[in-house]
Amino acid sequence: SSLDRTAKAERMFELMDGFLKNDPVSLQKDILDHVEYTVARSRFSFDDFEAYQALSHCIRDRLIERWHDTQIHFKRKDPKRVYFLSLEYLMGRSLSNSIINLGIRDQCADALSQLGFEFEVLAEQEGDAALGNGGLARLSACQMDSLATMDFPAWGYGLRYQYGLFRQVILDGFQHEQPDYWLNFGNPWEIERVHVTYPVKFYGTVEEDISNGEKYKVWIPGEMVEAVAYDNPIPGYGTRNTITLRLWAAKPSNQHDMEAYNTGDYIDAVVTRQRAETISSILYPDDRSHQGKELRLKQQYFFVSASLQDIIRRFKDGHKDLNQFPDKVALQLNDTHPALAIPEVMRILVDEERLGWNEAFDITCKIFSFTTHTVLAEALEKIPVDLLESLLPRHLQIIYDINSYFMEELKRRIGLDYNRLSRMSIVEEGAVKSIRMANLSIFCSHTVNGVSRLHSELLQTRVFKDFYEMWPEKFQCKTNGVTQRRWIVVSNPSLCALISKWLGTESWIRDIDLLMGLREYAADISLHQEWQMVRKINKMRLAEYIEATSGLKVSLDAMFDVQIKRIHEYKRQLLNIIGIIHRYDCIKNMAKDDRKKVVPRICIIGGKAAPGYEMAKKIIKLCHAVAEKINNDSDIGDLLKLVFIPDYNVSVAEMIIPGADLSQHISTAGHEASGTGCMKFLMNGCLLLATADGSTVEIIEEIGEDNMFLFGAKVHEVATLREKGSTIVKVPLQFARVVRMVRDGYFGFQDYFQSLCDTVEGSDDYYLLGADFESYLEAQAAADKAFVDQKKWTQMSILSTAGSGRFSSDRTIQDYAEQTWGIEPCRCPL
Ligand code: GLS
Numbered sequence: 001s002s003l004d005r006t007a008k009a010e011r012m013f014e015l016m017d018g019f020l021k022n023d024p025v026s027l028q029k030d031i032l033d034h035v036e037y038t039v040a041r042s043r044f045s046f047d048d049f050e051a052y053q054a055l056s057h058c059i060r061d062r063l064i065e066r067w068h069d070t071q072i073h074f075k076r077k078d079p080k081r082v083y084f085l086s087l088e089y090l091m092g093r094s095l096s097n098s099i100i101n102l103g104i105r106d107q108c109a110d111a112l113s114q115l116g117f118e119f120e121v122l123a124e125q126e127g128d129a130a131l132g133n134g135g136l137a138r139l140s141a142c143q144m145d146s147l148a149t150m151d152f153p154a155w156g157y158g159l160r161y162q163y164g165l166f167r168q169v170i171l172d173g174f175q176h177e178q179p180d181y182w183l184n185f186g187n188p189w190e191i192e193r194v195h196v197t198y199p200v201k202f203y204g205t206v207e208e209d210i211s212n213g214e215k216y217k218v219w220i221p222g223e224m225v226e227a228v229a230y231d232n233p234i235p236g237y238g239t240r241n242t243i244t245l246r247l248w249a250a251k252p253s254n255q256h257d258m259e260a261y262n263t264g265d266y267i268d269a270v271v272t273r274q275r276a277e278t279i280s281s282i283l284y285p286d287d288r289s290h291q292g293k294e295l296r297l298k299q300q301y302f303f304v305s306a307s308l309q310d311i312i313r314r315f316k317d318g319h320k321d322l323n324q325f326p327d328k329v330a331l332q333l334n335d336t337h338p339a340l341a342i343p344e345v346m347r348i349l350v351d352e353e354r355l356g357w358n359e360a361f362d363i364t365c366k367i368f369s370f371t372t373h374t375v376l377a378e379a380l381e382k383i384p385v386d387l388l389e390s391l392l393p394r395h396l397q398i399i400y401d402i403n404s405y406f407m408e409e410l411k412r413r414i415g416l417d418y419n420r421l422s423r424m425s426i427v428e429e430g431a432v433k434s435i436r437m438a439n440l441s442i443f444c445s446h447t448v449n450g451v452s453r454l455h456s457e458l459l460q461t462r463v464f465k466d467f468y469e470m471w472p473e474k475f476q477c478k479t480n481g482v483t484q485r486r487w488i489v490v491s492n493p494s495l496c497a498l499i500s501k502w503l504g505t506e507s508w509i510r511d512i513d514l515l516m517g518l519r520e521y522a523a524d525i526s527l528h529q530e531w532q533m534v535r536k537i538n539k540m541r542l543a544e545y546i547e548a549t550s551g552l553k554v555s556l557d558a559m560f561d562v563q564i565k566r567i568h569e570y571k572r573q574l575l576n577i578i579g580i581i582h583r584y585d586c587i588k589n590m591a592k593d594d595r596k597k598v599v600p601r602i603c604i605i606g607g608k609a610a611p612g613y614e615m616a617k618k619i620i621k622l623c624h625a626v627a628e629k630i631n632n633d634s635d636i637g638d639l640l641k642l643v644f645i646p647d648y649n650v651s652v653a654e655m656i657i658p659g660a661d662l663s664q665h666i667s668t669a670g671h672e673a674s675g676t677g678c679m680k681f682l683m684n685g686c687l688l689l690a691t692a693d694g695s696t697v698e699i700i701e702e703i704g705e706d707n708m709f710l711f712g713a714k715v716h717e718v719a720t721l722r723e724k725g726s727t728i729v730k731v732p733l734q735f736a737r738v739v740r741m742v743r744d745g746y747f748g749f750q751d752y753f754q755s756l757c758d759t760v761e762g763s764d765d766y767y768l769l770g771a772d773f774e775s776y777l778e779a780q781a782a783a784d785k786a787f788v789d790q791k792k793w794t795q796m797s798i799l800s801t802a803g804s805g806r807f808s809s810d811r812t813i814q815d816y817a818e819q820t821w822g823i824e825p826c827r828c829p830l
Contacts, residue, residue, distance in 0.1 A: 092650030173624030
């Protein structure tokens with residue numbers, strides 16, 4: 001009986017001596033226990049890495065307690081839940097973030113120092129969990145933190161890749177990729193759930209059957225793979241709530257293939273089964289193009305199928321009527337990567353649950369919402385029909401059925417406008433017949449959103465115009481945000497303390513709007529002094545890192561000018577490098593006296609190029625070639641340095657961002673859907689040099705144009721500039737001069753750089769580097785001028801942090817919860 005169960009639970013709790021304690025002595029004991037019993041080292045002799053492992057397990061135990069309580073609480077309350085489906089999560093490190101969210105940072109530091117260890121040193125032992133490419137994947141991680149902190153009943157689902165994003169190694173200035181086998185030393189932040197497994201089917205045929213006089217389809221699969229759950233507890237800050245990020249790993253199915261074993265080919269049979277594991281083995285490193293590869297499609301379906309089985313199992317544990325599904329479940333598609341969930345839900349409802357097609361479709365359309373993260377039509381995912389037909393034959397049929405229903409409805413509304421029908425169709429005819437995953441997602445979701453206001457407008461007026469005109473009410477905007485827990489509290493502890501001191505509270509860590517309170521002190525001299533001191537400490541940390549990685553000594557008085565992000569032509573790292581060459585050229589040609597007026601700069605660039613993206617790789621090489629020249633020119637001295645930071649990742653960002661004075665977000669207007677790096681810099685009081693693209697447009701509204709350095713063509717001007725080309729574009733002579741220097745081999749590798757130069761000259765300058773150059777230089781000059789006036793600069797810096805509240809992922813998640821998912825907080829009692 002339930003009474004017996006309660007009594008038993010109480011007895012067990014007594015035996016356990018209650019929850020784990022967080023005073024330094026208890027923590028020390030637990031750490032030492034883990035040294036001895038988990039890491040299996042002697043408690044009298046263990047190194048930093050072993051201490052990190054033991055500490056992580058000690059923290060993990062505490063996470064698990066809260067996580068269990070949260071899951072039980074959710075189960076008891078049975079609220080509507082949101083399931084966030086994403087193929088990528090860039091979690092970075094977990095240790096610091098966990099202890100901060102658990103609220104035991106100081107106790108841990110004390111416990112460790114008494115054992116003779118330093119917390120910061122141990123935290124450095126942890127590798128990054130890099131299960132994603134860039135902004136999209138880090139956004140998922142930030143949103144998980146906000147979902148937990150704000151007590152929402154949420155689950156994240158994804159893939160547990162064995163190889164994360166490649167490591168970038170630079171040899172002779174060229175990028176080389178090396179595998180990131182991140183699980184080599186174990187991962188204390190996950191819990192393997194050997195009993196939470198589901199079969200996932202592939203290939204085979206579809207047959208028709210008749211039952212009770214009704215025809216229905218049966219998918220006879222040709223291959224079966226097992227999905228095993230790995231749970232990553234995500235702790236909220238200032239709450240007991242700890243939610244689950246469930247990542248799936250592929251394992252050979254336990255269903256024996258008797259045929260193969262009977263024929264005696266045992267070795268072959270085992271080897272074939274083992275191949276199943278490749279499904280979750282590697283993250284695709286290209287965030288730009290989708291090449292229609294079978295393995296990628298397998299990954300997508302594998303994760304979607306396992307997640308949906310899990311979600312439906314949880315729903316059925318307490319509910320019988322599938323018509324209630326939309327009252328209990330919201331499914332969020334993070335880009336089109338998980339869009340196969342749509343035909344999969346239809347397949348389950350129609351083929352397995354035997355619901356009628358219309359009823360099933362009605363349920364489907366009520367549960368899905370879709371976020372798109374791109375502006376570029378060419379980046380939209382398309383799956384070749386041939387591929388889908390062989391891998392998921394039943395899903396292709398369902399997609400065709402959805403499409404014919406869609407086309408009929410369209411014809412009713414717009415008549416026989418064949419051009420429009422073919423533009424909107426889910427099926428693209430052509431040389432390679434394909435499925436347009438975005439069209440499928442829009443038609444079958446109740447809401448579709450962009451990730452900044454500008455992006456959302458572009459979706460309505462350009463990318464998905466036809467759809468918007470048909471269903472304007474579906475379209476929403478959810479401007480991205482980042483979590484202040486990781487991007488201030490974890491990565492910039494000195495600034496965190498300073499903010500709390502001046503606001504007289506730590507509440508801003510959960511209630512970010514309070515940051516606005518800093519505006520009141522923006523001109524206060526004593527805040528200025530403390531602010532500058534904090535900035536200096538962070539610059540010192542960054543300078544040490546630069547010296548350690550590149551051997552270059554840099555002056556703390558120089559302006560640290562940073563551009564860190566994936567290398568893409570549209571992000572225009574090349575514009576930055578051309579600007580640096582121009583600056584170098586100017587200094588070289590200056591009289592001695594004039595040089596005294598030059599503001600010294602340390603230009604810092606970091607980012608990975610997709611392995612097959614040739615131009616991006618050339619940009620990295622050019623950066624190194626230019627750095628080589630400038631940094632070894634004694635005539636220039638400390639006036640200008642260029643550093644490329646290798647292997648950019650989340651933890652490198654955590655160190656760079658707090659130490660940056662200026663950061664560049666200089667994409668050609670209309671190309672960056674949102675950008676989230678700019679928000680992290682803003683929070684940390686770094687000034688932005690930016691184009692009016694993506695979320696910067698909204699940043700301008702918050703902090704005012706005067707507090708940043710804005711330049712470049714606006715979105716509405718870009719098309720005209722491209723169309724009219726040389727008739728209206730004024731490319732300054734300095735630009736041509738710099739490109740000529742590169743072409744003439746001033747930085748070596750003359751032949752290699754020609755094709756790169758071709759991309760920015762004349763009508764081939766698609767991203768308008770030439771057209772924006774003059775205005776870019778003006779913005780740079782304004783930044784130099786402001787930097788000389790440290791009082792002004794500091795005030796701008798304070799106002800940047802003060803105005804960053806709107807860009808917290810807490811605000812984004814609140815908007816999704818209210819406007820898209822219809823979910824409420826469900827707070828676990830303390
Ligand atoms: C991206 C966009 O390119 C970014 O502008 C955006 O900030 C991010 C998160 O919404 O999504 N889309 C993508 O495919 N990778 C990204 O980083």
